[in-house]
Amino acid sequence: MRYLPTGAQMKQGDQKTITEMGMPSMVLMERAALSVVEMMESEQLDLKKVLVVCGSGNNGGDGFAVARLLHLKGYAVDVWFVGKESSMTEETRLQKQIAVHYGVPVKERVGEDCYTVIVDAIFGIGLSRQVSGTYYNVIENLNQMDAIKVAVDIPSGLSADTGDVLGIAFAADFTVTFAFQKIGMLFGMARKLVGKLVTASIGIEPSVYDGRGDVCYTYDRTDLKNLLPARDPDAHKGNYGKVLLIVGSPGMAGAAYFSAKAAYLTGAGLVQIYTAKENQSNLQQLLPEAIITTYERYEEEKLKELLEWADVVGIGSGLSMSETAQHLLSTTVRCAKKPCMIDADGLNILSKDRALFEKLTPDCILTPHMKEMAGLCGHSVKELKEERFRYFQEFLGSIPSVCVMKDARTLVGRDGRPVYVNTSGNQSMAKGGAGDVLGGMITGLLAQKIEPYEAGTLGVFLHGLAGDAAQKKKGSYSVLASDILDGIAEVLTAESTEMILREKC
Ligand SMILES: NC(=O)C1=CN([C@@H]2O[C@H](COP(=O)(O)OP(=O)(O)OC[C@H]3O[C@@H](n4cnc5c(N)ncnc54)[C@H](O)[C@@H]3O)[C@@H](O)[C@H]2O)[C@@H](O)CC1
Ligand SMILES: Nc1ncnc2c1ncn2[C@@H]1O[C@H](COP(=O)(O)OP(=O)(O)O)[C@@H](O)[C@H]1O
Ligand SMILES: [K+]
Structure with missing residues (x-):
């Protein structure tokens, strides 16, 4: 059995893990970033020149950490920060500082450089309204670039609740989602825009939702043995x-x-x-x-x-x-x-x-x-x-x-x-x-x-x-x-x- 939380339910799961299990938010973020890098390597993506595009929320924080990890492995990485300094979360501000200290180039705009992989860390489950203005233009621009596209947690612009495209959405070849597939990823345009999906375990356990009647769930093939009625030899x-x-x-x-x-x-x-x-x-x-x-x-x-x-x-x-x-x-x-x-x-x-x-x-x-x-x-x-x-x-x-x-x-x-x-x-x-x-x-x-x-x-x-x-x-x-x-x-x-x-x- 596998839970399928909405964006808000996922946030509650994050918070419960942080406050009740004492797991620091930065540790979750590190594990999230490690899982993205691990997927990129195990899928043997061409990591010659990577662009990580970061927003101001914690999705952007994951992006800065991904960039740092790739940089430390010797790959050429640029970060394009498209968020607002004033609305950065504490974790993202910290991740940006760490990345800069390690020498990761953080750009305010990208020029004519060619990238082999683009990592989308603009919006995650915190997307709360239609994408417009600069963000719209950035995503449109990224979709037109000729590179392998990787989404962090969920393609930016996709609603984690419904799978609707809120204005525009990043079209990913791969998505690494954290802890649980979000319910919206099963519906609507999401099935086309998520690409190959990897669900990474980052320390948020299914027990965060136990006893809750409002979180949807699904079965996997391995559940079948526990679900089928037994057949009695004397029947x-x-x-x-x-x-x-x-x-x-x-x-x-x-x-x-x-x-x-x-x-x-x-x-x-x-x-x-x-x-x-x-x-x-x-x-x-x-x-x-x-x-x-x-x-x-x-x-x-x-x-x-x-x-x-x-x-x-x-x-x-x-x-x-x-x-x-x-x-x-x-x-x-x-x-x-x-x-x-x-x-x-x-x-x-x-x-x-x-x-x-x-x-x-x-x-x-x-x-x-x-x-x-x-x-x-x-x-x-x-x-x-x-x-x-x-x-x-x-x-x-x-x-x-x-x-x-x-x-x-x-x-x-x-x-x-x-x-x-x-x-x-x-x-x-x-x-x-x-x-x-x-x-x-x-x-x-x-x-x-x-x-x-x-x-x-x-x-x-x-x-x-x-x-x-x-x-x-x-x-x-x-x-x-x-x-x-x-x-x-x-x-x-x-x-x-x-x-x-x-x-x-
Ligand atoms: N400790 C945690 O909370 C963890 C969070 N994680 C990452 O954090 C993400 C969620 O982070 P956040 O809750 O900070 O949210 P996001 O990073 O998804 O973005 C929310 C930010 O974007 C703004 N925003 C929302 N919709 C917008 C729109 N249409 N146009 C412009 N701005 C918009 C919001 O006002 C907010 O500032 C997850 O998807 C995941 O990638 C992971 O690192 C796992 C641990
Ligand atoms: N694209 C699809 N993906 C998964 N299941 C599907 C798809 N299309 C149809 N099904 C399943 O096939 C069944 C079709 O049922 P229904 O429309 O009542 O068919 P009929 O009345 O012709 O027997 C439903 O269980 C539905 O979930
Ligand atoms: K994203």
């Missing part, structure tokens, strides 16, 4: 849950297939699909492992019997917005009284039926993509993209359920729990059927008695890993939902092989 299929999937409509057998197969591949014990009669023979051939039950019209008693049978329910993928679909959803939400994943058309129906929306329970998990989310919360997709955290939190405050807001960076949350930000997955997954697979996976995890919030975070993470495995085989263009299904098996096979090896050791 029978009943141990891993009975899944009822109310999915698919005439012409939408695929959604039923993808979600049911995904539930099985993720570990569910038994999967029953309740779908339109027209899909029966197709589904029986596609997935003989599933029980297929069908309807021609809405039958309340039959549905209630199936809801009684199930341990968990998944509803909505490819369901359509027909009257039958509306009855199916309404009865499920009102009567299921068990964990229930609601996807796709289930969500579209919910956004039009506010009385039903009010019946959502803590056992429900909604999986809207941005357009479905717009329908549910009443904000446009544009607004959601611009202020995704604000509207997501607002929505969580209005429901007792878990919400998985799907996008290139999917968010998972529940009111009162921290927001999970997914960092697995890739652009090859922007294809029809990928969401059906996710819905099935989450339902499969619910069936294994994982709580809805954890089923959401783990399901989304695993789904992305499965997409990454698919992309390795099929590239960024040709991945189909069925390749993501294969990816689930690949990821879980690798993980269970490791589990077996660990048990034997």
Whole structure:
């Protein structure tokens, strides 16, 4: 698990380390600078002539320290100080003095010199407003220079909170960020402007955020072993849950297939699909492992019997917005009284039926993509993209359920729990059927008695890993939902092989 702080939260982490651990600010800065130099050397950058551009804040202080360390290693370095003397922090003033004492040339302007590497230490997480005036011109100028570009902590001009470009931003080839990747680096233009990212440990420990519900987090592959439910050698299929999937409509057998197969591949014990009669023979051939039950019209008693049978329910993928679909959803939400994943058309129906929306329970998990989310919360997709955290939190405050807001960076949350930000997955997954697979996976995890919030975070993470495995085989263009299904098996096979090896050791 890895925290993803905002700029302000990172500052609190710095301060806590300084005041509570007694770690001097100058030591943190030295370690930050050392990590930048280490990256530049290990990446074998051409350090023939380096320009370090420093602002007046502590980001500039890091820059002066980087320049001094490079100078002492014998590299030719110039510092271009573009900040204001009057607004320098105490640490930066000190770093500037030290650099000057060691003989580092500090310039007020740069002329025609050619540099092989440019280090950007103008603004870090303290950027608080639009970049304008001289700073704008400097960054514009640096972006036009023909050199390898290295950003200290975050490219200057990028918001550490949103990834927005505040006027203009340094376009880095490499960024060395300190202690934690900042949340903004995952969104918007940041993904293009950060370049290759190195997260350097400088003495600020993750424990600075322990117990805080407001700091977002993500998972890495190494977390998987602690997240997956154990498989008991004495188990029978009943141990891993009975899944009822109310999915698919005439012409939408695929959604039923993808979600049911995904539930099985993720570990569910038994999967029953309740779908339109027209899909029966197709589904029986596609997935003989599933029980297929069908309807021609809405039958309340039959549905209630199936809801009684199930341990968990998944509803909505490819369901359509027909009257039958509306009855199916309404009865499920009102009567299921068990964990229930609601996807796709289930969500579209919910956004039009506010009385039903009010019946959502803590056992429900909604999986809207941005357009479905717009329908549910009443904000446009544009607004959601611009202020995704604000509207997501607002929505969580209005429901007792878990919400998985799907996008290139999917968010998972529940009111009162921290927001999970997914960092697995890739652009090859922007294809029809990928969401059906996710819905099935989450339902499969619910069936294994994982709580809805954890089923959401783990399901989304695993789904992305499965997409990454698919992309390795099929590239960024040709991945189909069925390749993501294969990816689930690949990821879980690798993980269970490791589990077996660990048990034997
Ligand atoms: N002890 C610490 O606090 C540590 C800080 N570190 C570095 O310090 C950075 C944060 O330092 P600061 O909080 O001093 O902030 P910054 O160095 O990011 O810059 C803030 C300064 O820029 C000004 N400013 C903000 N936006 C502006 C704009 N658009 N136009 C003009 N001026 C603007 C602010 O008024 C302030 O003077 C981190 O990113 C990191 O590089 C690291 O050395 C680790 C330890
Ligand atoms: N660029 C991307 N990067 C990472 N994940 C992606 C990307 N594009 C799509 N996905 C994932 O693929 C899934 C698509 O879901 P959805 O839009 O509901 O698809 P469908 O309804 O066609 O099945 C979501 O889980 C989303 O997070
Ligand atoms: K910077």
